[in-house]
Amino acid sequence: MLTISNLSASYSGIQALRGVSLDVAQGEMVALIGPNGAGKSTLLNCVSGIVAPKAGSIRLESRDITGQKPWLVSRSGLLQVPEGRQVLPEMTVLENLRLGLTALGTRPATYPLARVHELFPVLAARSAQLAGSLSGGEQQMLAIGRALMGAPRLLLLDEPSLGLAPVLVQQVFAALQRLNRDGMTILLVEQNARQALEVTSRAYVLEQGQVMFGGRSADLAQDPNVIALYLGQEQKRETFGAKPVNGEP
Amino acid sequence: MIKFLAAYRPLIDLFLLQSGYALSQYIVLRAGVFSIASAGLAAIGAYVAALLTMRLGLSPILSIPIGAVAGLASALLISWPLARLRGVYQAIATLAFVQIVLSLNLYAEAVTGGAMGLNGIPSLVGTWTLLPVLIGVGYVVTAVNANKLGRAFEAMRQDEAVAASLGVSVTLNQSIAFGLSGAIAGLYGGLEAFHSYALEPNQFGFAFVVATLSYVVFGGRRSVLGPIIGTAVLVALPELARPLAENRTLAYGVLLMLVINFMPRGIVDSLLEYVHRRRMARP
Numbered sequence: 001m002l003t004i005s006n007l008s009a010s011y012s013g014i015q016a017l018r019g020v021s022l023d024v025a026q027g028e029m030v031a032l033i034g035p036n037g038a039g040k041s042t043l044l045n046c047v048s049g050i051v052a053p054k055a056g057s058i059r060l061e062s063r064d065i066t067g068q069k070p071w072l073v074s075r076s077g078l079l080q081v082p083e084g085r086q087v088l089p090e091m092t093v094l095e096n097l098r099l100g101l102t103a104l105g106t107r108p109a110t111y112p113l114a115r116v117h118e119l120f121p122v123l124a125a126r127s128a129q130l131a132g133s134l135s136g137g138e139q140q141m142l143a144i145g146r147a148l149m150g151a152p153r154l155l156l157l158d159e160p161s162l163g164l165a166p167v168l169v170q171q172v173f174a175a176l177q178r179l180n181r182d183g184m185t186i187l188l189v190e191q192n193a194r195q196a197l198e199v200t201s202r203a204y205v206l207e208q209g210q211v212m213f214g215g216r217s218a219d220l221a222q223d224p225n226v227i228a229l230y231l232g233q234e235q236k237r238e239t240f241g242a243k244p245v246n247g248e249p
Numbered sequence: 250m251i252k253f254l255a256a257y258r259p260l261i262d263l264f265l266l267q268s269g270y271a272l273s274q275y276i277v278l279r280a281g282v283f284s285i286a287s288a289g290l291a292a293i294g295a296y297v298a299a300l301l302t303m304r305l306g307l308s309p310i311l312s313i314p315i316g317a318v319a320g321l322a323s324a325l326l327i328s329w330p331l332a333r334l335r336g337v338y339q340a341i342a343t344l345a346f347v348q349i350v351l352s353l354n355l356y357a358e359a360v361t362g363g364a365m366g367l368n369g370i371p372s373l374v375g376t377w378t379l380l381p382v383l384i385g386v387g388y389v390v391t392a393v394n395a396n397k398l399g400r401a402f403e404a405m406r407q408d409e410a411v412a413a414s415l416g417v418s419v420t421l422n423q424s425i426a427f428g429l430s431g432a433i434a435g436l437y438g439g440l441e442a443f444h445s446y447a448l449e450p451n452q453f454g455f456a457f458v459v460a461t462l463s464y465v466v467f468g469g470r471r472s473v474l475g476p477i478i479g480t481a482v483l484v485a486l487p488e489l490a491r492p493l494a495e496n497r498t499l500a501y502g503v504l505l506m507l508v509i510n511f512m513p514r515g516i517v518d519s520l521l522e523y524v525h526r527r528r529m530a531r532p
Binding site for chain 1: 400404416525
């Protein structure tokens with residue numbers, strides 16, 4: 001479905017991507033994890049056409065979308081749910097959803113309003129409310145729902161867990177899993193590595209602009225290197241907390 | 250009633266004309282384009298319409314629409330370089346456009362009459378032409394707002410990057426907004442030419458820019474009623490404030506300051522939002 005090969009790009013003078021290759025097959029849910037500054041955002045900006053890559057190519061099915069304008073990329077069916085939710089606060093929930101129809105162009109709808117409402121009932125209940133008055137979790141659902149209205153062939157999510165309470169993160173991830181079971185192809189970009197590996201079938205680890213690991217999510221979650229680098233933080237914190245305070249009165 | 254209307258007819262006509270300019274300014278602001286080119290585009294429409302009738306004997310029924318088309322074409326032409334600019338840079342570039350049109354009208358004396366302007370334009374447009382035209386233009390703008398194009402404009406105004414990520418072509422939609430604004434400005438330029446016997450270049454200068462901007466800021470930038478109510482209040486104000494004699498402009502300034510400070514969305518949008526909140530708060 002999505003094939004990125006040998007992608008290199010610079011961002012404000014720094015080489016942010018050095019020959020990244022990854023692919024997402026039809027019906028798959030894949031995670032891309034990595035620390036801050038690993039190049040995740042630059043990769044996404046290349047895919048959605050905001051940053052022009054220096055080398056390499058991005059293909060959506062048989063179509064080459066390298067360096068295409070953002071609005072054409074979304075019209076071809078690659079829809080991005082941007083980081084920080086980015087709903088349009090002065091429009092109602094329904095108006096935000098309808099705006100998602102723009103990305104359809106001439107393609108037929110696959111997620112009409114009724115189906116989006118079924119997936120996120122809260123969006124039906126808050127239909128006439130201004131999007132800016134929704135809670136963070138509801139805004140994230142709205143941003144996903146809005147992308148679905150544009151009949152995505154591939155849904156790309158940028159840090160959907162950012163700034164959400166753990167219970168809401170679970171809800172959002174559960175909705176993504178349900179979408180995936182219904183056949184949606186999803187690429188999930190996350191800093192929350194543990195959760196991302198739990199819900200996806202395959203994952204890539206990006207570091208310093210290169211793919212360091214790639215494989216089945218379950219294997220990555222067991223890999224000692226990955227644990228040490230990306231999943232070990234919580235354990236470290238536990239040891240630190242358990243350390244007795246010695247010597248001081 | 251008839252007597253009242255007759256006495257205030259010039260004021261009503263002024264309101265009907267200025268409302269059209271306010272709508273031309275409104276439509277670009279709504280799409281997130283900070284253009285103040287309406288003054289220059291109105292001048293183009295006015296001079297094209299007046300000259301076609303005075304020099305070539307064309308009927309105003311033809312020359313006014315041709316003026317509107319001239320406004321549309323000029324707007325599309327300048328939208329191309331302006332697409333690369335944003336915000337205050339767009340404002341400065343369009344102000345330069347207004348100055349260029351003004352200077353051309355001053356220097357091309359042989360055609361435009363220079364600083365003396367054009368005199369003796371047949372006065373054929375009155376209240377009963379202006380009223381249906383305003384209703385028609387208001388209808389078109391309302392229809393634009395209610396359909397896909399209006400949603401795209403609104404999205405661009407709020408967040409250009411998000412709009413693009415949802416398949417909205419920002420360049421194309423900005424050009425459409427510019428074109429609509431130019432057509433409306435050109436149309437009203439032509440109507441004004443045939444309403445007031447005479448045209449002169451400075452009529453479409455900086456004062457015009459400030460007036461149309463304040464109508465929209467005062468009334469509101471979202472609802473179509475905003476610029477129209479804003480124009481009504483600001484056109485009527487000097488009359489209502491007549492007892493203040495030479496301090497009349499003070500009332501204008503004070504009212505504008507109050508609205509900008511306490512109702513930054515303009516009177517109509519602030520009221521609509523208040524009503525919406527009340528309705529939502531009700532169980």
